[in-house]
Amino acid sequence: MSVLTQIKSFIVPCVQAIAAIINAEVTVVDRDLKRIYGSGIYSTVDKLVQDADRHDSFFGGILQTGEPGMVTDVHRDVNCQNCKLREICTTKAVIGYPIRYRERTLGVIGISAFTDAQYSYVIENYRQLMEFVKYISLLIESQLQNIEYMDQLKLQMSDMNRERARADLIGSSPKMAELFSLADRVAKSDSTILITGENGSGKGEMAKYIHAQSNRSGGPLVSINCGAIPEHLVESELFGYEGGAFTGAKKNGSVGKFELANKGTIFLDEIGELPLSMQVKLLHVLQERTIERIGGKKPIPIDIRVIAATNQDLKRMVAEHTFRQDLYYRLNVIPMEMPPLRERGGDIVMLARHFLDLYNQKLHKNLRGFTRPAEDILRTYPWPGNVRELRNIIEYLVNISDAVMIDVQDLPPHLTQGDGPLAKPGLTLNEMVKNYEKSILEARLKDISGREERLQAARELGISQATLYRKMAEYQL
Known part of the structure; x- marks a missing residue:
């Protein structure tokens, strides 16, 4: 399907508008010289006459050069000398104007005279008609540009929807x-x-x-x-x-x-x-x-x-x-x-930061992030409400916090006291510290198996690789 065929619904009223105010017939052909639409005889003639009046040679030259032109005698004009149907052509005169877009000629607008009255009208009003079809050509070019922009917008919107869904x-x-x-x-x-x-x-x-x-x-x-x-x-x-x-x-x-x-x-x-x-x-x-x-x-x-x-x-x-x-x-x-969120390891903090950015924008706040202890608690909390619960808690924190960074004391009590590693009664301080340390290491190492990943985890925790392996052995991780 040609580009012009795709906008036929726009071209048809353009042709009808021209034909309604001039004493001549109008046709539009695409780059393959196939008629998109025509008025008068162009819309009613049978296939033989239609082919005879398509001006393949004349319109083909306009498609090649991108320049407008006029033929006043199809039987003698050099522009029609290669036309196979020259001898049976019924057109007395024809004006051709290129339809261009992005430095390409996509088709031709033709104004044709079939009667003596139409011939006189076209000859006498040649310059005005040429300006008129030039304007129509620009309208078609503008429509093609609008469609291109709309296609680009749809593509951008589709990409945005994909990104939003992925976010x-x-x-x-x-x-x-x-x-x-x-x-x-x-x-x-x-x-x-x-x-x-x-x-x-x-x-x-x-x-x-x-x-x-x-x-x-x-x-x-x-x-x-x-x-x-x-x-x-x-x-x-x-x-x-x-x-x-x-x-x-x-x-x-x-x-x-x-x-x-x-x-x-x-x-x-x-x-x-x-x-x-x-x-x-x-x-x-x-x-x-x-x-x-x-x-x-x-x-x-x-x-x-x-x-x-x-x-x-x-x-x-x-x-x-x-x-x-x-x-x-x-x-x-x-x-x-x-x-479930509790099985997604490092995704928890990643999501928390994403929701923090989201609610910073919505609530016009400027919280920069979470302290390391606060992130550790987020990692170790079991999240029975999953991502929905995490999102709600971050929205709550952005609403109530006036600090630059969210710290442990800013977190809701049930995160630090309810089901966390510090909640078991009767433990000494040393035991609570060890439980807390173990839970942090479990969260960090949950989805890690390779040596390089463990080395990176040790760097993030601020300990040596040897210390990490020693603690892994101590806690049987």
Whole structure:
């Protein structure tokens, strides 16, 4: 498809506007001399005459030189001497003007006279007509530029969406690296994905990341929490309804989430909460790729990718007959498990710094970071609420802190007293210090195995490599 064919919807009204105010016919051809659109005889003639009036030789010369021109006698003019259809051409005169963009000639605008009256008009008004088509050519050039800018903007927005989705999943731990690798591999397909993991571990963010990386990123991402909808409303929320389908229904009906997600991705969060009656309907949708509105009489085809997520053990639910086995297998085509934050080692501090920057901007604060003891506590805390809990705590700290750096005393008490290494009663100071030291080393060494990585960890801890190995032996790490 030529560039001009892509903007035919813009060219057509331009040609119609010219033809409406001049006494001549107008045609636009692309670089391959294929007609995009024409007025009058150009839009009604049969193929033989149309080819005869295409002026391949004359327009071809304009495409080569990029210069406008005029022919007043097609049977004698040198510009038409190589035309195969010269002898049967019905045109009395023709003006040609190049359509240029980015130093390339993409096509030609032609103004043609077929009658004596049109011939006189074109000859007498040659200069004005040439200025007129020059203006139209500039309009087409401007439209091409707008489209290019819009394409660039869409690409930038797509890149921004990818970066934003990736930012919410910051992490370089082995488990996250493996997960990102899998996500990147499967993003381009349309296969159904089932994301499992604890609450707050980032299942929704991973769904956004996959959508942003996919070929559907230009389409919608529609999210729905299956556990947050009253059971009697689930079907209408998912599949919509026709007008008058039930008491209280809108007159014109309502579009469901699956239709809204057409050409994009639907994210079914907390899929384990879906009632058994709806599981049957969802299975049918996944198999047939059609939906039926409540009260509807015909299936509606949909083009979507399905990503589901749950914090429940669906295998156990299948065994207990609270989740359909056939639906489980249909959903679990590509399984992905989000690791809990406590298993992500150095990602904890990385995420904490990311959220600190985020809330610094939102709350107009300028906290520069965390002290080393504060970071150590963040690493050793078990984070039962996962990334969501960490984010909330950082937002709290940015709100209440007036210091330059966040220190241990700024942290919420449950981080330092509740479940941490200092919480066990009856310990001596020396025992508490050793427990604390052990927990710090465990956090630092959790995802480290190589000699170079351990040497780097020792440098960060401010101890020698020999001291690190001695303490590892002491604490049996």
